[in-house]
């Protein structure tokens with residue numbers, strides 16, 4: 118099978134002993150949270166500040182030498198408006214066309230070179246990418262965790278909206294790399310919430326997770342059963358959240374007060390005031406919006422009814438997505454046993470009301486909607502580093518396809534397909550003698566290229582001259598457990614191949630990345646060397662363990678001389694492993710593999726001989742059968758793990 | 762459960778070499794019985810992968826139980842601490858299990874796949890025109906009825922009828938496979954495919970009419 122399994126340059130997970138702690142991070146549009154589960158414990162601890170606050174506002178102020186993150190940055194929003202950045206998650210992996218205006222102005226200033234690639238924000242004379250801003254937030258989270266735990270933290274499970282596309286996922290991973298965090302896994306936010314909720318309450322059955330945060334909306338349907346968390350379908354909108362509620366209210370104020378065009382500062386001030394008013398309306402029926410906008414001193418009364426009407430269309434959009442997810446999962450609203458609300462915007466009474474009406478039941482409110490995602494991330498971080506009995510099966514949120522004639526998208530992987538997944542589809546040439554084929558990879562649900570998001574283009578070259586329609590080009594898509602996409606293409610008759618790791622124009626280039634890594638003074642190079650050494654050791658250890666199992670089972674096939682030769686080669690490997698010399702380790706492993714060649718041959722010959730003569734094969738057959746799950750397969754897995 | 766029976770000889774083709782300890786393993790094995798290494802998924806059919814004989818009638822609960830059980834042991838989350846090669850093998854297994862389960866869990870896909878296994882593909886292939894005038898006629902009529910349906914209730918009625926037809930078709934398909942009448946199975950599967958498409962359209966129409 119032609120499968121692109123891991124990204125180039127990725128190295129195996131080095132042993133826990135040599136590493137720092139692993140945490141779970143909810144990197145939110147408005148607020149971020151970091152949590153951990155200590156070894157030998159089940160409960161997650163949210164890492165809080167001195168005041169007991171677990172939320173860190175996802176706001177960065179570029180004033181002085183070091184970026185200021187969190188509450189302190191929030192407090193500078195008005196005075197230092199040009200240097201304070203918020204809601205940057207909305208811009209992750211996005212182009213300038215995706216940015217929303219208010220009163221004819223953007224609440225940020227954009228750098229001029231933004232055209233084409235990912236937007237960049239202008240801060241004084243610098244252009245800062247959303248990836249860098251996210252990295253600064255992640256650094257602050259890492260620092261908080263290290264201070265609280267008094268130990269280095271260098272790995273994390275980071276959550277992303279389920280509906281995030283590939284570009285936004287890659288941008289998130291890039292941000293983590295800049296912050297010196299290895300991403301153990303990107304987990305979808307609603308899935309993380311379900312994990313935390315399910316493990317906490319031992320809930321079983323069909324659950325809907327409705328997550329409306331500051332910038333994004335996700336709806337996921339999961340089946341919870343005996344430690345298995347299976348996502349049946351997921352949907353949402355990566356640009357719909359509380360920020361849009363603020364926006365709707367601000368637009369209303371502009372119209373009501375006949376404000377006309379605003380400056381960026383004015384737009385920012387109005388949005389902040391709108392957000393305060395909105396939040397106050399959750400507990401009151403009527404509030405005053407007070408704000409100074411470009412010289413106008415506003416004192417506007419806002420009634421809950423008015424606000425409800427303003428956001429009516431936005432809530433309707435979330436419910437439409439809910440309907441679609443029910444259809445995709447082939448279930449009815451009545452089949453859903455519980456609706457879990459996640460995210461600050463689910464506090465809005467109109468949201469609660471409409472969601473409970475849609476599902477025909479009161480949503481569950483026995484969890485903290487602000488922290489549940491980070492807790493789920495911490496649980497997954499623990500599972501990945503220390504093992505676990507639970508199983509998380511997720512899906513790909515968006516269909517993947519390639520452009521065909523006439524700007525039509527041919528889907529290769531449908532949305533809601535369980536991941537990891539690999540799927541291929543054959544295409545052919547449409548002109549005689551066509552020697553190359555441009556493959557344009559798209560993500561989205563619409564039929565036409567313009568309506569989907571472009572993930573990248575690559576060219577398959579070297580197709581030999583053939584009549585139109587006779588080449589057989591196999592395009593393979595792979596989506597891994599992080600939801601990241603790899604695409605490869607192969608001409609089947611000649612074997613011409615092309616492959617891309619999707620680095621969308623929205624992501625950072627390798628050069629930019631390398632430059633930033635240098636800037637941020639992480640010792641990338643040394644780190645790489647160390648990881649390669651660890652990788653070589655892990656591989657050598659694997660070879661020794663496999664061989665020792667083989668010797669235990671079939672060692673009797675060897676005579677004394679053969680056995681001695683193998684033992685000698687084993688000793689060489691052991692010695693090499695205790696050195697720091699990666700090449701020596703690899704060389705001795707090669708020699709060992711050579712030395713055991715005859716042994717492998719003997720084992721195979723015996724098995725074939727037994728198979729051919731049809732002798733009592735009880736032993737062979739028993740051990741080779743594919744047994745019931747939970748029985749032998751699992752026993753093998755655990756014993757293999759136990760041996761390391 | 763054992764694949765291949767209790768005392769049958771293992772054919773040569775059923776043996777493969779473990780990539781890790783180089784010993785013999787069954788092509789169906791997910792893990793090597795000697796060294797415990799996850800094996801790459803080999804070329805076996807989806808039924809065999811989940812421990813079934815090829816056939817249309819399937820114990821869905823058992824299918825799901827096996828799928829989840831196997832997935833529990835090979836899912837990438839279980840291999841985060843292993844070497845790159847171990848992880849790659851397990852991930853490929855996980856991919857194959859997903860594919861096998863997705864194919865067998867849906868009766869339409871299962872029927873199409875079974876026909877393909879038995880060398881019958883023609884009329885269920887994607888976008889192929891169908892040589893069944895009666896079916897085309899019916900499909901057209903159904904579509905007209907849907908286009909004329911103006912209310913959620915009217916659409917619901919059409920959907921309920923189509924749903925009932927689909928259930929009947931499933932039992933007919935099952936009978937055709939049981940009688941090894943592949944031509945009939947093929948024809949009925951094509952019919953089911955059309956019905957499914959129609960059902961999807963009714964849902965889409967319903968959502969479009971629904972107000973939130």
Ligand SMILES: Nc1ncnc2c1ncn2[C@@H]1O[C@H](COP(=O)(O)OP(=O)(O)OP(=O)(O)O)[C@@H](O)[C@H]1O
Nearest residue numbers: 145146147148330331332333359396399460461462
């Ligand atoms: N009491 C309240 N009433 C109304 N809205 C509220 C209330 N409290 C918080 N919010 C809104 O919730 C949003 C923040 O929610 P949350 O912290 O869950 O988002 P996030 O996780 O940062 O964002 P996302 O998940 O979209 O990336 C903001 O828009 C905020 O105004």
Ligand SMILES: [Mg+2]
Nearest residue numbers: 145330460490
């Ligand atoms: Mg959130």
